[in-house]
Amino acid sequence: MTENAPRVGVVTFPGSNDDRDALQALGRLGAEPAAVWHAAERLPDVAAIVLPGGFSYGDYLRCGAIARFSPAMRAVAEFAADGGPVLGICNGFQILCEAGLLPGALRPNASLAFVCRDVRLRVERTDTLFTALCEPGDTLTIPVKHGEGCWFADDELLEELEAKGQIVLRYEENPNGSVADVAGVVNGEGNVMGLMPHPEHAVDPLLGSTDGALILGGLMAAARERASVAV
Amino acid sequence: MLDLGGGQAVAFKVESHNHPSAVEPFQGAATGVGGILRDVIAMGARPIALLDGLRFGEPGLAFERAVSGIGQYGNSVGVPTVGGEAVFDEAYRHNCLVNAMCVGLLPKGRLTRARATLTGGLLVLYGATTGRDGIGGASVLASQELGEEDADRRPTVQIGDPFTGKKLIEASLELVVRGLVESLQDCGAAGLASSLAEMARDGAGVDVDLDRVLLREEDMEAWEIMISESQERMVAVVRPDRLEDVLATARRWELTHAVIGEVTDTGELRAFHEGELVGEIPAVLLTDECPRYLVETRAKETRSAPVADSNLTSRRWIYERYDQLVGSRTVRRPGLDAAVLRIDGHRGLAVSLDGPPVGERDPFRAGALAVLDAARNVACAAGEPIGLTDCLNFGNPEKPEIAWELEQAIEGIAQAAEALGIPVVSGNVSLYNDTDGGSIPPTPLVGCVGLVEDVRRVPAGWRPGDTVSVVRGPSNSLLLAHDWLGQEAEVIGLVWRAAAGLSLVHDVSDGGLDLALREMAEWSGVEADIDVPDPDTVRFILAGDHVPDFAESVGRV
Numbered sequence: 034m035t036e037n038a039p040r041v042g043v044v045t046f047p048g049s050n051d052d053r054d055a056l057q058a059l060g061r062l063g064a065e066p067a068a069v070w071h072a073a074e075r076l077p078d079v080a081a082i083v084l085p086g087g088f089s090y091g092d093y094l095r096c097g098a099i100a101r102f103s104p105a106m107r108a109v110a111e112f113a114a115d116g117g118p119v120l121g122i123c124n125g126f127q128i129l130c131e132a133g134l135l136p137g138a139l140r141p142n143a144s145l146a147f148v149c150r151d152v153r154l155r156v157e158r159t160d161t162l163f164t165a166l167c168e169p170g171d172t173l174t175i176p177v178k179h180g181e182g183c184w185f186a187d188d189e190l191l192e193e194l195e196a197k198g199q200i201v202l203r204y205e206e207n208p209n210g211s212v213a214d215v216a217g218v219v220n221g222e223g224n225v226m227g228l229m230p231h232p233e234h235a236v237d238p239l240l241g242s243t244d245g246a247l248i249l250g251g252l253m254a255a256a257r258e259r260a261s262v263a264v
Numbered sequence: 265m266l267d268l269g270g271g272q273a274v275a276f277k278v279e280s281h282n283h284p285s286a287v288e289p290f291q292g293a294a295t296g297v298g299g300i301l302r303d304v305i306a307m308g309a310r311p312i313a314l315l316d317g318l319r320f321g322e323p324g325l326a327f328e329r330a331v332s333g334i335g336q337y338g339n340s341v342g343v344p345t346v347g348g349e350a351v352f353d354e355a356y357r358h359n360c361l362v363n364a365m366c367v368g369l370l371p372k373g374r375l376t377r378a379r380a381t382l383t384g385g386l387l388v389l390y391g392a393t394t395g396r397d398g399i400g401g402a403s404v405l406a407s408q409e410l411g412e413e414d415a416d417r418r419p420t421v422q423i424g425d426p427f428t429g430k431k432l433i434e435a436s437l438e439l440v441v442r443g444l445v446e447s448l449q450d451c452g453a454a455g456l457a458s459s460l461a462e463m464a465r466d467g468a469g470v471d472v473d474l475d476r477v478l479l480r481e482e483d484m485e486a487w488e489i490m491i492s493e494s495q496e497r498m499v500a501v502v503r504p505d506r507l508e509d510v511l512a513t514a515r516r517w518e519l520t521h522a523v524i525g526e527v528t529d530t531g532e533l534r535a536f537h538e539g540e541l542v543g544e545i546p547a548v549l550l551t552d553e554c555p556r557y558l559v560e561t562r563a564k565e566t567r568s569a570p571v572a573d574s575n576l577t578s579r580r581w582i583y584e585r586y587d588q589l590v591g592s593r594t595v596r597r598p599g600l601d602a603a604v605l606r607i608d609g610h611r612g613l614a615v616s617l618d619g620p621p622v623g624e625r626d627p628f629r630a631g632a633l634a635v636l637d638a639a640r641n642v643a644c645a646a647g648e649p650i651g652l653t654d655c656l657n658f659g660n661p662e663k664p665e666i667a668w669e670l671e672q673a674i675e676g677i678a679q680a681a682e683a684l685g686i687p688v689v690s691g692n693v694s695l696y697n698d699t700d701g702g703s704i705p706p707t708p709l710v711g712c713v714g715l716v717e718d719v720r721r722v723p724a725g726w727r728p729g730d731t732v733s734v735v736r737g738p739s740n741s742l743l744l745a746h747d748w749l750g751q752e753a754e755v756i757g758l759v760w761r762a763a764a765g766l767s768l769v770h771d772v773s774d775g776g777l778d779l780a781l782r783e784m785a786e787w788s789g790v791e792a793d794i795d796v797p798d799p800d801t802v803r804f805i806l807a808g809d810h811v812p813d814f815a816e817s818v819g820r821v
Contacts, residue, residue, distance in 0.1 A: 178588075
């Protein structure tokens with residue numbers, strides 16, 4: 034592992050769809066991506082983890098409800114507890130909420146229909162690992178594509194998260210009915226983030242926006258930092 | 265399958281799932297998507313795009329359920345849905361059409377043949393278990409007219425399981441990429457009976473031991489196992505020394521699997537059950553030498569039908585329900601003409617799926633215009649049309665008028681393809697689309713794939729200051745005049761060559777010039793000031809910083 038090309042693991046569950054997209058995007062941005070199989074009891078030598086989008090184990094139950102029990106997720110929880118940076122995208126966000134690594138829950142979209150479109154996101158915090166490359170007041174354009182992206186927290190929890198600054202991204206035009214237009218949150222320690230939009234689908238100007246590179250770039254910077262400390 | 269150069273090839277096909285969708289639109293449409301995906305995988309290709317051709321009586325509940333079913337399957341398996349058509353016409357009220365097209369990429373030379381020429385090769389059935397669902401799907405549903413007792417036929421509709429479908433896709437591609445299988449075949453219509461017969465070609469035979477097929481229901485009879493249409497199953501022919509690797513792959517993807525038979529040199533398809541030979545037939549009688557019969561044809565008068573207003577509304581709500589992006593290839597998303605997918609470097613494929621104009625009832629024109637419309641859409645996205653596939657949706661061909669329609673439509677497709685100078689590489693038929701004695705109009709759907717040399721130059725949208733111009737074609741009244749097809753093909757050739765230097769190109773179709781201009785404005789987010797004399801003859805609207813010499817200027821953005 035070189036300092037400039039941090040090793041970032043992407044977990045593939047059966048039913049993951051955007052795992053290859055995440056590996057490709059990370060490689061494009063200069064990381065050394067590593068595929069991690071869901072049955073792996075231990076993570077390979079990586080300095081950050083991405084849980085990708087898709088329909089893990091079919092998601093015929095609540096999204097992410099089965100994936101949270103996979104061997105790889107036990108290893109990811111240990112990695113997170115050790116301060117390792119973890120980014121959950123879409124299904125990965127759902128899994129992190131189900132696993133209790135992030136607050137809140139994701140419910141079916143208010144429209145009860147899947148939605149795929151570019152959305153604009155307001156960056157609420159630029160002092161997190163994942164948004165450190167953004168400027169205060171930035172608006173990012175990144176696509177969403179999900180059927181169950183309606184993030185929910187009760188009033189008490191929402192108030193607590195707002196107070197602690199754990200709401201990181203909000204929709205300018207809410208595509209799924211989430212509480213307080215929340216699109217992405219971090220945990221209390223600030224090393225685990227989940228978001229419904231897909232930054233890995235916004236890194237190549239030929240395919241649309243490149244704003245996703247700011248989020249993935251933040252993850253990679255955190256990975257470099259962790260790797261240098263470990264060395 | 266077509267060679268794309270650069271060591272790549274493209275495989276594409278369209279299939280119908282009309283009758284199951286008429287009985288149960290959600291599952292009918294979902295399993296239609298699953299089936300066409302496996303067809304493309306059986307060729308050794310990774311699916312990169314799906315398109316859907318939908319024709320319903322109205323945009324009501326049944327239509328929405330079909331859209332949801334397509335989304336559920338396509339979104340879950342991680343293949344982007346990037347195009348197609350949605351047409352509303354009373355003629356399809358009791359017999360909707362759901363056609364699904366899949367485009368796949370593979371390295372040239374990898375082609376996996378659905379044939380078992382390896383004597384002693386083992387047959388491995390893997391994927392889902394086999395049950396009674398979908399028994400008779402091809403015969404009870406697809407090949408009979410529907411009537412009032414439709415509800416009783418619901419058990420014959422297959423039920424999709426996209427999670428198993430996704431694992432089946434990944435496992436199959438792993439088998440193909442690693443060269444572990446001699447051939448692959450999807451278990452589609454008529455189940456094992458059909459796929460094993462397809463495999464037993466060129467003198468090869470197949471012995472299948474039905475006791476080894478893993479069942480999800482007890483006490484299934486031999487014939488039920490043979491024709492079950494349980495979804496998400498594939499059969500591979502495997503060399504004995506590769507068997508362990510193949511089974512390990514199936515285990516890794518948590519798919520049930522069993523060796524169910526072997527390839528012989530008898531030319532016979534033989535089925536054994538409980539130790540007894542229960543069925544035996546020369547395989548060629550089910551494929552190349554199956555009984556044929558001539559149908560009587562009789563021409564009939566046709567008259568165009570009115571176009572419902574629901575055809576002139578935005579389709580955004582439909583394609584926003586589909587994942588358009590997974591795979592990271594979608595350079596141009598759905599919404600206008602053809603979508604474009606990057607294949608390697610800066611090359612791309614433009615893909616479209618189109619049927620005849622709404623209300624068209626003349627079968628020859630239906631065929632020819634479906635081809636031209638598909639090719640025009642590809643041309644608008646700067647794609648050189650390189651190949652076609654079709655799905656022929658017709659009524660009961662035992663009626664002489666329907667047999668005539670079928671013959672005429674095929675002739676229309678053939679003549680238009682010849683005018684364009686491109687092949688029709690695959691196809692599918694859906695016949696007996698009759699309900700209570702009434703037949704659907706002749707509805708050939710045509711998929712077109714076009715090669716885009718440089719995706720950076722795909723027209724993206726109007727820019728303020730662009731000059732807008734139009735290209736005309738023979739007016740509708742002259743459409744049957746001598747060599748009109750040749751003239752249309754020539755215009756399409758001019759357009760795809762010019763498109764890469766323009767900001768936006770769009771063809772004028774069902775809604776006429778006004779709708780076409782409105783669509784361009786919505787796509788671009790800017791307005792244009794345009795005055796077009798004689799709008800009925802306009803085929804294409806172009807925009808850019810110049811006017812190509814074959815176009816006439818009509819205004820500015």
